[in-house]
Protein backbone atom coordinates (compact mmCIF):
# COMPACT_ATOMS: atom_id res chain seq x y z
CA UNK A 285 0.00 0.00 0.00
CA UNK A 286 1.10 3.51 -0.79
CA UNK A 287 0.86 5.69 2.32
CA UNK A 288 1.86 9.33 2.96
CA UNK A 289 4.81 8.01 5.01
CA UNK A 290 6.03 5.94 2.08
CA UNK A 291 5.69 8.96 -0.20
CA UNK A 292 8.32 10.71 1.94
CA UNK A 293 10.75 7.95 1.01
CA UNK A 294 10.29 8.47 -2.70
CA UNK A 295 13.22 9.90 -4.66
CA UNK A 296 13.11 13.59 -5.52
CA UNK A 297 11.90 13.85 -9.10
CA UNK A 298 11.92 17.08 -11.08
CA UNK A 299 8.53 17.94 -12.55
CA UNK A 300 8.69 20.33 -15.51
CA UNK A 301 6.40 23.34 -15.52
CA UNK A 302 5.79 25.74 -18.40
CA UNK A 303 5.66 24.90 -22.08
CA UNK A 304 7.79 21.76 -22.23
CA UNK A 305 8.52 20.11 -25.59
CA UNK A 306 7.98 23.44 -27.32
CA UNK A 307 9.08 22.13 -30.75
CA UNK A 308 6.69 19.20 -30.55
CA UNK A 309 3.85 21.44 -29.41
CA UNK A 310 4.42 23.82 -32.31
CA UNK A 311 4.66 20.99 -34.83
CA UNK A 312 1.41 19.42 -33.56
CA UNK A 313 -0.35 22.79 -33.67
CA UNK A 314 0.82 23.31 -37.27
CA UNK A 315 -0.45 19.88 -38.29
CA UNK A 316 -3.78 20.38 -36.50
CA UNK A 317 -4.19 23.71 -38.29
CA UNK A 318 -4.84 21.64 -41.42
CA UNK A 319 -7.83 19.98 -39.74
CA UNK A 320 -10.23 22.81 -38.90
CA UNK A 321 -13.51 22.47 -37.00
CA UNK A 322 -15.46 21.87 -40.24
CA UNK A 323 -13.40 18.72 -40.83
CA UNK A 324 -14.33 17.32 -37.42
CA UNK A 325 -17.97 18.37 -37.77
CA UNK A 326 -18.27 16.54 -41.08
CA UNK A 327 -16.65 13.41 -39.65
CA UNK A 328 -18.92 13.59 -36.61
CA UNK A 329 -22.10 13.99 -38.67
CA UNK A 330 -21.11 11.19 -41.06
CA UNK A 331 -19.80 9.06 -38.16
CA UNK A 332 -16.70 8.67 -40.31
CA UNK A 333 -13.15 7.83 -39.23
CA UNK A 334 -10.70 10.73 -39.61
CA UNK A 335 -8.38 8.74 -41.87
CA UNK A 336 -6.62 11.82 -43.30
CA UNK A 337 -5.84 13.12 -39.82
CA UNK A 338 -4.53 9.76 -38.63
CA UNK A 339 -2.37 9.47 -41.75
CA UNK A 340 -0.95 12.95 -41.21
CA UNK A 341 -0.22 12.17 -37.54
CA UNK A 342 1.46 8.92 -38.56
CA UNK A 343 3.55 10.50 -41.32
CA UNK A 344 4.72 13.18 -38.89
CA UNK A 345 5.84 10.39 -36.55
CA UNK A 346 3.60 11.49 -33.70
CA UNK A 347 1.73 8.21 -33.31
CA UNK A 348 5.07 6.36 -33.16
CA UNK A 349 6.30 8.55 -30.30
CA UNK A 350 6.53 5.63 -27.89
CA UNK A 351 7.99 3.10 -30.35
CA UNK A 352 11.75 2.83 -29.77
CA UNK A 353 14.01 4.12 -32.54
CA UNK A 354 15.40 0.64 -33.27
CA UNK A 355 11.90 -0.34 -34.43
CA UNK A 356 11.37 2.78 -36.51
CA UNK A 357 9.69 5.02 -33.93
CA UNK A 358 10.90 8.18 -32.26
CA UNK A 359 11.39 6.61 -28.81
CA UNK A 360 10.20 9.63 -26.85
CA UNK A 361 9.33 9.69 -23.12
CA UNK A 362 5.71 9.31 -21.99
CA UNK A 363 5.50 13.03 -21.24
CA UNK A 364 6.24 13.87 -24.88
CA UNK A 365 3.45 11.55 -26.02
CA UNK A 366 1.14 13.21 -23.48
CA UNK A 367 2.08 16.63 -24.87
CA UNK A 368 1.21 15.47 -28.40
CA UNK A 369 -2.27 14.32 -27.34
CA UNK A 370 -2.81 17.43 -25.23
CA UNK A 371 -2.03 19.71 -28.16
CA UNK A 372 -4.27 17.72 -30.52
CA UNK A 373 -7.22 18.27 -28.16
CA UNK A 374 -6.24 21.84 -27.39
CA UNK A 375 -6.50 22.52 -31.13
CA UNK A 376 -10.08 21.21 -31.14
CA UNK A 377 -9.15 17.94 -32.86
CA UNK A 378 -10.14 14.48 -31.59
CA UNK A 379 -7.15 12.55 -30.24
CA UNK A 380 -9.24 9.47 -29.43
CA UNK A 381 -9.11 8.49 -33.09
CA UNK A 382 -5.46 7.54 -32.66
CA UNK A 383 -4.56 7.40 -29.00
CA UNK A 384 -4.84 3.64 -28.53
CA UNK A 385 -1.72 3.15 -30.64
CA UNK A 386 0.12 4.96 -27.89
CA UNK A 387 -1.43 3.39 -24.85
CA UNK A 388 -1.48 -0.21 -26.02
CA UNK A 389 2.17 0.12 -26.92
CA UNK A 390 3.46 -0.43 -23.39
CA UNK A 391 2.03 -3.96 -23.26
CA UNK A 392 3.74 -4.92 -26.49
CA UNK A 393 7.03 -3.20 -25.61
CA UNK A 394 7.32 -4.59 -22.09
CA UNK A 395 5.85 -8.05 -22.56
CA UNK A 396 5.92 -8.83 -26.30
CA UNK A 397 8.57 -11.15 -27.72
CA UNK A 398 11.42 -9.84 -29.85
CA UNK A 399 9.81 -11.59 -32.84
CA UNK A 400 6.47 -9.80 -32.23
CA UNK A 401 8.22 -6.45 -31.93
CA UNK A 402 10.25 -7.00 -35.14
CA UNK A 403 7.15 -8.19 -36.97
CA UNK A 404 4.79 -5.39 -36.00
CA UNK A 405 6.48 -2.28 -34.63
CA UNK A 406 8.30 -1.08 -37.79
CA UNK A 407 5.08 -1.41 -39.77
CA UNK A 408 3.06 0.36 -37.10
CA UNK A 409 5.65 3.16 -37.03
CA UNK A 410 5.56 3.44 -40.83
CA UNK A 411 1.76 3.53 -40.85
CA UNK A 412 1.27 0.37 -42.91
CA UNK A 413 -0.32 -1.37 -39.91
CA UNK A 414 -2.70 0.12 -37.37
CA UNK A 415 -2.87 -1.04 -33.76
CA UNK A 416 -5.85 0.98 -32.63
CA UNK A 417 -8.14 -1.60 -31.01
CA UNK A 418 -8.08 -2.88 -27.45
CA UNK A 419 -10.75 -5.40 -26.46
CA UNK A 420 -11.36 -5.65 -22.72
CA UNK A 421 -15.01 -4.73 -21.98
CA UNK A 422 -17.69 -7.38 -22.52
CA UNK A 423 -21.50 -7.18 -22.43
CA UNK A 424 -21.69 -8.74 -18.96
CA UNK A 425 -18.27 -7.61 -17.71
CA UNK A 426 -17.39 -3.94 -17.40
CA UNK A 427 -15.43 -2.55 -14.47
CA UNK A 428 -15.01 -6.09 -13.04
CA UNK A 429 -12.51 -7.12 -15.73
CA UNK A 430 -11.40 -10.31 -14.01
CA UNK A 431 -14.86 -11.79 -14.61
CA UNK A 432 -14.53 -11.53 -18.38
CA UNK A 433 -16.06 -14.49 -20.24
CA UNK A 434 -14.13 -14.58 -23.52
CA UNK A 435 -12.13 -17.81 -23.59
CA UNK A 436 -8.93 -18.69 -25.41
CA UNK A 437 -8.78 -22.48 -25.47
CA UNK A 438 -5.43 -24.05 -26.20
CA UNK A 439 -5.23 -26.40 -29.17
CA UNK A 440 -2.45 -27.83 -31.32
CA UNK A 441 -0.49 -24.86 -32.73
CA UNK A 442 -2.51 -22.09 -31.12
CA UNK A 443 -5.76 -21.09 -29.46
CA UNK A 444 -9.47 -21.00 -30.24
CA UNK A 445 -11.08 -17.74 -29.25
CA UNK A 446 -14.74 -17.78 -28.15
CA UNK A 447 -16.73 -14.92 -26.73
CA UNK A 448 -17.69 -11.31 -27.27
CA UNK A 449 -16.33 -7.85 -26.61
CA UNK A 450 -18.32 -4.64 -26.58
CA UNK A 451 -17.34 -1.00 -27.05
CA UNK A 452 -14.10 -2.00 -28.73
CA UNK A 453 -13.25 1.35 -30.23
CA UNK A 454 -11.87 1.59 -33.77
CA UNK A 455 -11.99 -2.20 -34.36
CA UNK A 456 -13.19 -1.51 -37.90
CA UNK A 457 -10.28 0.84 -38.51
CA UNK A 458 -7.48 -1.23 -37.06
CA UNK A 459 -5.41 -4.10 -38.46
CA UNK A 460 -4.37 -5.44 -35.07
CA UNK A 461 -6.28 -5.81 -31.83
CA UNK A 462 -5.01 -6.46 -28.34
CA UNK A 463 -7.50 -8.83 -26.69
CA UNK A 464 -7.85 -10.00 -23.12
CA UNK A 465 -9.23 -13.55 -22.78
CA UNK A 466 -9.39 -16.27 -20.13
CA UNK A 467 -7.05 -19.18 -20.70
CA UNK A 468 -7.89 -20.88 -17.38
CA UNK A 469 -11.48 -20.89 -16.06
CA UNK A 470 -12.00 -18.65 -13.03
CA UNK A 471 -13.01 -21.68 -10.89
CA UNK A 472 -9.57 -23.24 -11.44
CA UNK A 473 -7.35 -20.28 -10.43
CA UNK A 474 -6.15 -19.21 -6.98
CA UNK A 475 -6.79 -15.51 -7.60
CA UNK A 476 -9.38 -14.26 -10.07
CA UNK A 477 -6.75 -12.07 -11.75
CA UNK A 478 -4.82 -15.22 -12.71
CA UNK A 479 -5.53 -17.26 -15.84
CA UNK A 480 -6.23 -14.27 -18.08
CA UNK A 481 -3.98 -13.83 -21.13
CA UNK A 482 -3.25 -11.07 -23.60
CA UNK A 483 -3.27 -11.74 -27.34
CA UNK A 484 -2.26 -9.58 -30.25
CA UNK A 485 -4.50 -10.72 -33.06
CA UNK A 486 -4.42 -9.87 -36.73
CA UNK A 487 -7.94 -8.70 -37.55
CA UNK A 488 -7.35 -9.06 -41.30
CA UNK A 489 -6.56 -12.76 -40.99
CA UNK A 490 -9.58 -13.61 -38.82
CA UNK A 491 -12.29 -11.41 -40.29
CA UNK A 492 -14.95 -13.65 -41.80
CA UNK A 493 -13.36 -16.69 -40.18
CA UNK A 494 -15.29 -16.48 -36.94
CA UNK A 495 -14.44 -12.85 -36.25
CA UNK A 496 -17.26 -10.40 -36.78
CA UNK A 497 -17.23 -6.68 -36.05
CA UNK A 498 -20.43 -4.63 -35.79
CA UNK A 499 -20.44 -0.87 -35.16
CA UNK A 500 -22.48 0.53 -32.25
CA UNK A 501 -24.11 3.91 -32.64
CA UNK A 502 -23.05 6.13 -29.74
CA UNK A 503 -23.34 9.81 -28.82
CA UNK A 504 -19.71 10.40 -29.86
CA UNK A 505 -17.84 9.60 -33.05
CA UNK A 506 -15.70 6.96 -31.36
CA UNK A 507 -16.19 4.00 -33.71
CA UNK A 508 -17.12 1.71 -30.85
CA UNK A 509 -17.92 -1.83 -31.98
CA UNK A 510 -19.20 -5.17 -30.86
CA UNK A 511 -16.64 -7.87 -31.63
CA UNK A 512 -17.72 -11.52 -31.85
CA UNK A 513 -15.26 -14.40 -31.61
CA UNK A 514 -16.94 -17.55 -32.89
CA UNK A 515 -14.20 -20.19 -32.66
CA UNK A 516 -11.58 -17.87 -34.12
CA UNK A 517 -8.33 -19.78 -34.68
CA UNK A 518 -5.32 -17.77 -33.62
CA UNK A 519 -1.69 -18.89 -33.78
CA UNK A 520 0.35 -19.62 -30.65
CA UNK A 521 2.58 -16.63 -31.36
CA UNK A 522 -0.39 -14.27 -30.91
CA UNK A 523 0.07 -14.72 -27.16
CA UNK A 524 1.81 -11.72 -25.58
CA UNK A 525 4.17 -12.67 -22.76
CA UNK A 526 3.31 -15.61 -20.52
CA UNK A 527 -0.03 -17.38 -20.55
CA UNK A 528 -2.18 -16.49 -17.55
CA UNK A 529 -0.41 -13.23 -16.70
CA UNK A 530 -2.32 -10.94 -19.05
CA UNK A 531 -4.28 -9.09 -16.40
CA UNK A 532 -1.01 -8.05 -14.74
CA UNK A 533 0.31 -6.82 -18.12
CA UNK A 534 -2.79 -4.71 -18.68
CA UNK A 535 -2.50 -3.25 -15.17
CA UNK A 536 1.15 -2.38 -15.93
CA UNK A 537 -0.01 -0.47 -18.99
CA UNK A 538 -2.76 1.37 -17.17
CA UNK A 539 -0.56 4.03 -15.67
CA UNK A 540 0.55 5.22 -19.08
CA UNK A 541 -3.03 5.02 -20.36
CA UNK A 542 -4.21 7.15 -17.42
CA UNK A 543 -1.51 9.77 -18.04
CA UNK A 544 -2.11 9.94 -21.79
CA UNK A 545 -5.89 10.21 -21.57
CA UNK A 546 -5.57 12.75 -18.74
CA UNK A 547 -3.35 14.87 -20.99
CA UNK A 548 -6.01 14.71 -23.69
CA UNK A 549 -8.56 15.91 -21.15
CA UNK A 550 -6.26 18.81 -20.22
CA UNK A 551 -6.01 19.78 -23.91
CA UNK A 552 -9.79 19.76 -24.37
CA UNK A 553 -10.23 21.70 -21.12
CA UNK A 554 -7.92 24.39 -22.51
CA UNK A 555 -10.10 24.50 -25.63
CA UNK A 556 -13.30 24.93 -23.57
CA UNK A 557 -11.84 27.58 -21.26
CA UNK A 558 -10.47 29.57 -24.22
CA UNK A 559 -13.70 29.23 -26.24
CA UNK A 560 -15.91 30.14 -23.26
CA UNK A 561 -13.74 33.13 -22.33
CA UNK A 562 -13.81 34.50 -25.87
CA UNK A 563 -17.58 34.21 -26.13
CA UNK A 564 -18.13 35.63 -22.63
CA UNK A 565 -16.12 38.70 -23.61
CA UNK A 566 -17.84 39.15 -26.96
CA UNK A 567 -21.49 38.41 -26.26
CA UNK A 568 -23.39 41.43 -24.96
CA UNK A 569 -26.71 41.02 -23.12
CA UNK A 570 -28.36 43.81 -21.06
CA UNK A 571 -25.86 46.11 -22.71
CA UNK A 572 -22.75 44.53 -21.20
CA UNK A 573 -20.56 41.50 -21.85
CA UNK A 574 -22.05 38.36 -20.29
CA UNK A 575 -18.60 37.62 -18.84
CA UNK A 576 -19.16 40.51 -16.45
CA UNK A 577 -21.65 38.33 -14.58
CA UNK A 578 -20.08 36.24 -11.85
CA UNK A 579 -22.38 33.34 -12.70
CA UNK A 580 -20.69 33.23 -16.10
CA UNK A 581 -17.10 34.09 -15.17
CA UNK A 582 -16.78 32.03 -11.98
CA UNK A 583 -17.44 28.59 -13.53
CA UNK A 584 -14.90 29.39 -16.27
CA UNK A 585 -12.36 30.53 -13.66
CA UNK A 586 -13.02 27.41 -11.59
CA UNK A 587 -12.48 25.16 -14.60
CA UNK A 588 -9.23 26.97 -15.36
CA UNK A 589 -8.00 26.48 -11.79
CA UNK A 590 -8.97 22.79 -11.84
CA UNK A 591 -7.23 22.36 -15.19
CA UNK A 592 -3.97 23.89 -13.91
CA UNK A 593 -4.04 21.62 -10.85
CA UNK A 594 -4.80 18.56 -12.98
CA UNK A 595 -1.98 19.49 -15.36
CA UNK A 596 0.51 19.52 -12.48
CA UNK A 597 -0.63 16.05 -11.44
CA UNK A 598 -0.33 14.79 -15.04
CA UNK A 599 3.23 16.14 -15.19
CA UNK A 600 4.06 14.56 -11.82
CA UNK A 601 2.67 11.16 -12.80
CA UNK A 602 4.54 11.27 -16.13
CA UNK A 603 7.81 12.21 -14.43
CA UNK A 604 7.42 9.38 -11.90
CA UNK A 605 6.54 6.93 -14.67
CA UNK A 606 9.68 7.95 -16.57
CA UNK A 607 11.82 7.61 -13.44
CA UNK A 608 10.51 4.08 -13.02
CA UNK A 609 8.97 4.65 -9.58
CA UNK A 610 5.45 3.38 -8.73
CA UNK A 611 2.95 5.97 -9.93
CA UNK A 612 -0.40 4.18 -9.76
CA UNK A 613 -1.83 6.67 -7.28
CA UNK A 614 -0.58 9.71 -9.19
CA UNK A 615 -1.66 8.40 -12.60
CA UNK A 616 -5.15 7.68 -11.27
CA UNK A 617 -5.41 11.02 -9.49
CA UNK A 618 -4.26 12.82 -12.64
CA UNK A 619 -6.91 11.03 -14.64
CA UNK A 620 -9.61 11.85 -12.10
CA UNK A 621 -8.70 15.53 -11.80
CA UNK A 622 -8.43 15.95 -15.56
CA UNK A 623 -11.78 14.23 -16.24
CA UNK A 624 -13.52 16.44 -13.66
CA UNK A 625 -11.84 19.62 -14.90
CA UNK A 626 -12.85 18.72 -18.44
CA UNK A 627 -16.50 18.12 -17.62
CA UNK A 628 -16.74 21.31 -15.55
CA UNK A 629 -15.14 23.29 -18.38
CA UNK A 630 -17.48 21.70 -20.93
CA UNK A 631 -20.50 22.62 -18.82
CA UNK A 632 -19.22 26.15 -18.24
CA UNK A 633 -18.63 26.60 -21.96
CA UNK A 634 -22.06 25.26 -22.87
CA UNK A 635 -23.81 27.46 -20.29
CA UNK A 636 -21.82 30.51 -21.40
CA UNK A 637 -23.00 30.01 -24.97
CA UNK A 638 -26.66 29.68 -24.08
CA UNK A 639 -28.82 28.51 -26.98
CA UNK A 640 -26.16 28.99 -29.63
CA UNK A 641 -24.10 26.31 -27.87
CA UNK A 642 -26.53 23.77 -29.31
CA UNK A 643 -25.81 24.87 -32.87
CA UNK A 644 -23.42 22.39 -34.42
CA UNK A 645 -21.47 25.10 -36.22
CA UNK A 646 -20.16 26.38 -32.85
CA UNK A 647 -18.43 23.02 -32.16
CA UNK A 648 -19.27 23.32 -28.46
CA UNK A 649 -21.93 20.59 -28.46
CA UNK A 650 -19.58 18.12 -30.19
CA UNK A 651 -16.75 18.75 -27.76
CA UNK A 652 -19.27 18.69 -24.88
CA UNK A 653 -20.50 15.22 -25.93
CA UNK A 654 -16.91 14.01 -26.22
CA UNK A 655 -16.03 15.50 -22.83
CA UNK A 656 -18.67 13.45 -21.01
CA UNK A 657 -16.94 10.23 -21.98
CA UNK A 658 -13.86 11.03 -19.88
CA UNK A 659 -15.79 10.32 -16.66
CA UNK A 660 -16.71 6.83 -17.87
CA UNK A 661 -14.10 5.46 -20.28
CA UNK A 662 -11.49 4.09 -20.40
CA UNK A 663 -12.05 4.01 -16.64
CA UNK A 664 -14.95 5.36 -14.65
CA UNK A 665 -14.11 8.01 -12.08
CA UNK A 666 -15.90 5.85 -9.47
CA UNK A 667 -13.33 3.12 -9.94
CA UNK A 668 -10.52 5.66 -9.53
CA UNK A 669 -12.03 6.82 -6.24
CA UNK A 670 -12.25 3.18 -5.15
CA UNK A 671 -8.58 2.69 -6.09
CA UNK A 672 -7.42 5.74 -4.14
CA UNK A 673 -9.61 4.87 -1.14
CA UNK A 674 -8.26 1.34 -0.95
CA UNK A 675 -4.69 1.50 -2.22
CA UNK A 676 -3.64 4.99 -1.15
CA UNK A 677 -5.66 5.56 2.02
CA UNK A 678 -5.97 1.99 3.24
CA UNK A 679 -9.77 2.01 3.46
CA UNK A 680 -11.64 -1.31 3.12
CA UNK A 681 -12.08 -2.64 -0.41
CA UNK A 682 -15.53 -1.52 -1.52
CA UNK A 683 -16.22 -4.17 -4.16
Ligand SMILES: Cc1cc2nc3c(=O)[nH]c(=O)nc-3n(C[C@H](O)[C@H](O)[C@H](O)COP(=O)(O)OP(=O)(O)OC[C@H]3O[C@@H](n4cnc5c(N)ncnc54)[C@H](O)[C@@H]3O)c2cc1C
Pocket residue numbers: 417418419420421425426427428450451452453454502504506508657660661662663664665666667670682683
Ligand atom coordinates in the same frame (compact mmCIF):
# COMPACT_ATOMS: atom_id res chain seq x y z
C1 LIG B 1 -17.42 5.40 -26.43
C2 LIG B 1 -16.81 4.30 -25.64
C3 LIG B 1 -15.62 3.74 -26.06
C4 LIG B 1 -15.08 2.66 -25.36
N1 LIG B 1 -13.93 2.06 -25.84
C5 LIG B 1 -13.50 0.90 -25.26
C6 LIG B 1 -12.43 0.16 -25.85
O1 LIG B 1 -11.83 0.54 -26.85
N2 LIG B 1 -12.09 -1.03 -25.27
C7 LIG B 1 -12.72 -1.51 -24.16
O2 LIG B 1 -12.36 -2.59 -23.69
N3 LIG B 1 -13.73 -0.81 -23.57
C8 LIG B 1 -14.13 0.37 -24.09
N4 LIG B 1 -15.18 1.07 -23.54
C9 LIG B 1 -15.83 0.55 -22.36
C10 LIG B 1 -15.43 1.33 -21.10
O3 LIG B 1 -14.10 1.03 -20.75
C11 LIG B 1 -16.45 0.94 -20.01
O4 LIG B 1 -17.68 1.51 -20.39
C12 LIG B 1 -16.02 1.42 -18.64
O5 LIG B 1 -14.86 0.75 -18.22
C13 LIG B 1 -17.12 1.17 -17.60
O6 LIG B 1 -17.58 -0.14 -17.68
P1 LIG B 1 -19.15 -0.41 -17.90
O7 LIG B 1 -19.66 0.51 -18.94
O8 LIG B 1 -19.34 -1.86 -18.15
O9 LIG B 1 -19.79 0.01 -16.56
P2 LIG B 1 -20.16 -0.96 -15.35
O10 LIG B 1 -18.95 -1.67 -14.88
O11 LIG B 1 -21.36 -1.75 -15.70
O12 LIG B 1 -20.57 0.12 -14.26
C14 LIG B 1 -21.71 0.97 -14.41
C15 LIG B 1 -21.60 2.11 -13.44
O13 LIG B 1 -21.49 1.59 -12.11
C16 LIG B 1 -20.31 2.04 -11.50
N5 LIG B 1 -19.76 0.98 -10.65
C17 LIG B 1 -19.63 -0.34 -10.94
N6 LIG B 1 -19.04 -0.97 -9.90
C18 LIG B 1 -18.78 -0.03 -8.96
C19 LIG B 1 -18.18 -0.04 -7.67
N7 LIG B 1 -17.72 -1.17 -7.13
N8 LIG B 1 -18.08 1.11 -6.99
C20 LIG B 1 -18.56 2.26 -7.51
N9 LIG B 1 -19.14 2.34 -8.72
C21 LIG B 1 -19.24 1.21 -9.43
C22 LIG B 1 -19.36 2.38 -12.63
O14 LIG B 1 -18.40 3.32 -12.23
C23 LIG B 1 -20.34 2.95 -13.66
O15 LIG B 1 -20.55 4.30 -13.38
C24 LIG B 1 -15.72 2.18 -24.20
C25 LIG B 1 -16.89 2.79 -23.74
C26 LIG B 1 -17.44 3.83 -24.46
C27 LIG B 1 -18.73 4.43 -23.96
